[in-house]
Amino acid sequence: MRPFDFTPRTRVVFGAGAINRLGHLARELGFTRALLVADDGVMRAGHVANAIRLLGTAGVVVYPWHAFGANPDSAMVEAGSAFAAPLGVDAIIGLGGGSSLDCAKGINFLLTNGGSMADYRGYGKASRPLLPMIGIPTTAGTGSEAQSYAVISDASTHMKMACGDPSAAVRVALLDPELTLTAPLIVTALAGFDAVAHAVETAVTTKRTPLSDMYSHEAWRLLASAFERVLLHPADLEARAGMLAGAHFAGTAIEQSMLGAAHACANPLSARYDLAHGQALAILLPRVVRWNSAVATDRYAMLLGSPRRRAGDLDAAETLARRLEDLVIAGGLATRLQDVGVEESAIPELAAQAAQQWTGTFNPRPFDATGASELYRSAL
Numbered sequence: 001m002r003p004f005d006f007t008p009r010t011r012v013v014f015g016a017g018a019i020n021r022l023g024h025l026a027r028e029l030g031f032t033r034a035l036l037v038a039d040d041g042v043m044r045a046g047h048v049a050n051a052i053r054l055l056g057t058a059g060v061v062v063y064p065w066h067a068f069g070a071n072p073d074s075a076m077v078e079a080g081s082a083f084a085a086p087l088g089v090d091a092i093i094g095l096g097g098g099s100s101l102d103c104a105k106g107i108n109f110l111l112t113n114g115g116s117m118a119d120y121r122g123y124g125k126a127s128r129p130l131l132p133m134i135g136i137p138t139t140a141g142t143g144s145e146a147q148s149y150a151v152i153s154d155a156s157t158h159m160k161m162a163c164g165d166p167s168a169a170v171r172v173a174l175l176d177p178e179l180t181l182t183a184p185l186i187v188t189a190l191a192g193f194d195a196v197a198h199a200v201e202t203a204v205t206t207k208r209t210p211l212s213d214m215y216s217h218e219a220w221r222l223l224a225s226a227f228e229r230v231l232l233h234p235a236d237l238e239a240r241a242g243m244l245a246g247a248h249f250a251g252t253a254i255e256q257s258m259l260g261a262a263h264a265c266a267n268p269l270s271a272r273y274d275l276a277h278g279q280a281l282a283i284l285l286p287r288v289v290r291w292n293s294a295v296a297t298d299r300y301a302m303l304l305g306s307p308r309r310r311a312g313d314l315d316a317a318e319t320l321a322r323r324l325e326d327l328v329i330a331g332g333l334a335t336r337l338q339d340v341g342v343e344e345s346a347i348p349e350l351a352a353q354a355a356q357q358w359t360g361t362f363n364p365r366p367f368d369a370t371g372a373s374e375l376y377r378s379a380l
């Protein structure tokens, strides 16, 4: 078994109605003046007003900020930091989808350590500790609340930068499945497939450990059983709970195991075509599973558990790829690059960019521009 070194840095508070504990949790952490980073959709759904009320009754002064988009970039994070700098905040709360949580973490880097986002690319570049944070996801997707990385796009190149530090992990992840009931169906599908991709990729990387395996496998079990249910019955709170816990566990697995070729190939597509992260993964992940089959079939078989075989299937990788395709179709997502406007002539440049992605280095089958090109072509 591989060695591992794991420190849980985040207290996880999970359950329907858990949001009502926000004020108490903030007070326990000593929050007095908090920046609340929450996107527009979350504000329209009433979650921001509710959070301000809960924090206000606990005596916490709240400064809401929402001037950022779906893929937060370095310019948005700089604007958030400039907004917060004169306010004297002693805490940050991220409320919303992965973009809210990543944006909150990014602002925290700049507010406490100065400089620009690119200075923190990699891990452990912050010389001063970040402000204490609470992360409250309203979609079941990135699992950002489980990670010590902020994923922020470079405003000029649109490529994603992973900026990590031990103190960028939130102190409390507040997981309330009732908050995810307001997510539109397409958001549920896109975010949910991202979580599925995290479970599948973390289960086979070169960095995985017995501990990350535990999180990957439980994440897959929860997500695979809840994904179709939550799309058919959006008000099914047990299915919502399964998705939220599954996405969190998959996020915890990333913290140990990193990701693989599907994420490496997805990032250039999102940068160039503004394609939703979950949509890019929906097209790529089944192909990556087949591409990895020679080196990862046994790992995929363990992920699927037993009995795993569908009649006529040749191996576990094929079974898993077909199961993933079922989920993509259930989510109403596109299955081919052509369907989202990607032409064959773009592949060489996309493949060159995919080969530069850090996450590709952890894929179980060695991954380079040739491999990326094969994967994109298979997905045309």
Ligand SMILES: [Zn+2]
Residues within 6 Å of the ligand: 142, 194, 197, 198, 263, 277
């Ligand atoms: Zn992802």
